[in-house]
Amino acid sequence: MLFGKRTRIVKRILVVEDEPLVAFDNETMIAxxxxxxxxxxxxxxxxxxxxxxSEVDLILSDILLTGERSGVDLAREAKRRGVPVLFVTAHPPAGAEELAIGHLLKPYNERALKAALKAIDRHLAGKLADPPEGLVFYSA
Incomplete structure (x- = not known):
């Protein structure tokens, strides 16, 4: 099929966010x-x-989480399991490029999140392109 839709790599997303309103917005926008x-x-x-x-294709995680452990700790565990992480934060931590696929700068809107998810899917498929505004990839 010449113009058929391509199969997404990212289908199932785990949202990790300590701010309830942001978490709800992310959940709604992703769905x-x-x-x-x-x-x-x-x-x-x-x-x-x-x-x-659960099977998880991508983790969308803030850096600051409820409790003593952080999104950085989660990214370490996710990397060990082979699950890509996209940090959503206003201030990416030092060393983030070792742990995550990239970051999306807060604040962002629905359009920016959708564009970022689409770009991540292309990135994971090996189809590198310039990321949309607000999204930074850490690796090629």
Whole structure:
């Protein structure tokens, strides 16, 4: 099929966010874009439990989480399991490029999030292109 839709690599997304309104907005925007939200959690332990229980194609994670562990800790665990992480933050931490696929700068709107998810899917498929505004890829 010449003009058929290509199969997405990213289908199932785990949202990890400690701000309830941002978490709800992310969940809604992701679902509206046609992705499945595996779960929305605010703690490292809950996110790891979801990784144990569910198939996850991408983790959308803030840096600051509820509890003592951070999004950086989660990204380390996700990397060990081969699950890509996109940080959503206003201030990416030092060393983030070692752990995540990139970051999307906060604040962002629905259009920016959808464009970022589409770009990440292309990126994971090896189809490199310039990222949309607000999205920074860490690796080629």
């Amino acid at each position: 509206d874009a046609g992705y499945e939200v595996v779960a929305t959690v605010d703690r490292y332990a809950d996110a790891v439990a979801q990784l144990d229980e």
